[in-house]
Amino acid sequence: MSKVTDESGIMQAIIQERYGSAEVLEFRAVKKPTPQPDEVLIKVHAAGVDRGTWHLMEGKPYLLRIFGYGLRRPKVTIPGHDVAGIVEAVGTEVTKFNVGDVVFGTCRGSFAEYAVSKAPLLALMPAKLTFDQAAALPTSGVTALKALRDAGKLVSGQSVLIIGASGGVGSLAVQIATAAGAQVTGVCSTRGLELVRSLGAESVIDYTQQNIGEAAGYDLILDIAGGRSLSELRRALKSSGTLVIVGTESGGNLTGGIGRSLRAALLSPWLSQRLTGLIAFNTEPALQAISELVENGAIVPSVERSYPLAEASEAVRHLAEGRTLGKVVVSVVRGVNHGMSRTVEVIPERGIL
Ligand SMILES: NC(=O)c1ccc[n+]([C@@H]2O[C@H](COP(=O)([O-])OP(=O)(O)OC[C@H]3O[C@@H](n4cnc5c(N)ncnc54)[C@H](OP(=O)(O)O)[C@@H]3O)[C@@H](O)[C@H]2O)c1
Incomplete structure (x- = not known):
């Protein structure tokens, strides 16, 4: 052919x-x-x-x-x-x-x-x-990197909650955050627990068994799946913490849940917590950074x-x-x-x- x-x-x-x-x-x-x-x-x-x-x-x-x-x-x-x-x-x-x-x-x-x-x-x-x-x-890696590094401003030693940790973006975010020296907790369903642990998460929450708020006090939360309410997410965040809304598939056919990101942006200036959305575009430096993470052995796509x-x-x-x-x-x-x-x-x- x-x-x-x-x-x-x-x-x-x-x-x-x-x-x-x-x-x-x-x-x-x-x-x-x-x-x-x-x-x-x-x-x-x-x-x-x-x-x-x-x-x-x-x-x-x-x-x-x-x-x-x-x-x-x-x-x-x-x-x-x-x-x-x-x-x-x-x-x-x-x-x-x-x-x-x-x-x-x-x-x-x-x-x-x-x-x-x-x-x-x-x-x-x-x-x-x-x-x-x-x-x-490319798409998942650049999104995970920008969510953690640019929107989340992650620094070594911080505690990070990654919701949707077993999926495309989440599986790379767990690895990038771990490589950056964060203490990572991944949220996924029962079938993803083993994968998320193997990617470097220190602990995992099975959302079919446990509420994310039961283990509160994170410096940074990446909200990649589940479409949880801002109030539920904020309860799991430190008073000085940052929430990055990456996406959800439960946001409806008209706007796809963009309303939650808009509400977060409007609310954020009035809070001690920082709430932000993310639109990640592929750029040459981001792709290059992903390449370096691969070369350093920090990430292996699953x-x-x-x-x-x-x-x-x-x-x-x-x-x-x-x-x-x-x-x-x-x-x-x-x-x-x-x-x-x-x-x-x-x-x-x-x-x-
Ligand atoms: N902002 C941006 O620039 C950007 C860029 C790329 C993608 N996105 C968005 O990010 C989202 C995720 O993308 P993806 O490629 O990672 O999707 P994906 O590969 O389908 O992964 C989503 C994961 O979330 C898990 N999940 C489902 N419901 C959950 C819940 N209630 N709590 C926790 N985890 C749950 C699923 O597995 P289990 O249910 O088995 O745990 C699945 O593995 C999508 O909405 C996508 O549109 C945004």
Whole structure:
């Protein structure tokens, strides 16, 4: 298949032409993308599956559609952001990478054999990682780092409560906080306890058995899952502590729970505690910092399962169930035809961001 791909300018990809559940993801043949002068063409080896990809598949919260992702249907027809692969071609303005470089980072449309990205959104892939491990890192790793370091202003010796510790962001946050010298308590359900302990948490709270407030007095709380009320979270925080609201999947279809972050921002100036939200974008320095943490042995991405490209919809379905242990990834195995022939309809690339 790679021969067909290379010679014909056609590649295999997951296509999404409408919003909806995982059924909207189709395995099809499309035109291979061409890099713009400031872009890099990546031969994708693995793609990470993150909550953002799932939100863009569903078109929810609806606020996303108003923010330019497409009112009635997605503007970007190939899902997936996180990528690990090999540089296939570079635009005329790109000086940072050469053909053959092994890279990881974020791009548009990573659920495909090839994807394009801007050079600052990529970094050289740490040599000790597999492609699957590297693809699990960019979005979740950058979010965990920014939540702890920038929003949380974590310093060594502080006590940190990480709620949602067994998921994509949480499993990396536990490792980054531990490496920074924090005393980490992870919150997850029973099935995640062993994983969270193995990642370095000093103690774990099984939220199906125990309330987080029963072990109060943290310097920093990362609220990554569960959508607990501000009052419940504040009760578990020191009077001088910081709450960073990273996300929740229980915030409703319209705004996705942004109201809680807004309330926190409005309330914070009147409190001794600091309450803040987070919108983490991938940046070159953040990706570089993640690379260094990998090279130092501080973080190892925890990949629960890898799915072949043709089964990407299963990977997203698994994530949507909300019970992921660490990360799931999509692996692009070349030379596999998956029953696809040269006569398949080739749909044109449309409306990429
Ligand atoms: N602010 C940003 O810039 C940013 C960036 C990336 C992601 N996010 C958001 O962050 C959230 C988490 O993302 P993710 O990739 O880590 O998702 P994920 O991989 O699905 O992990 C979420 C984890 O939370 C656990 N969980 C569910 N309910 C819980 C509860 N009541 N209390 C404690 N833990 C609970 C789940 O496992 P168990 O139930 O088995 O414990 C799951 O492992 C999402 O809402 C995502 O949209 C925000």
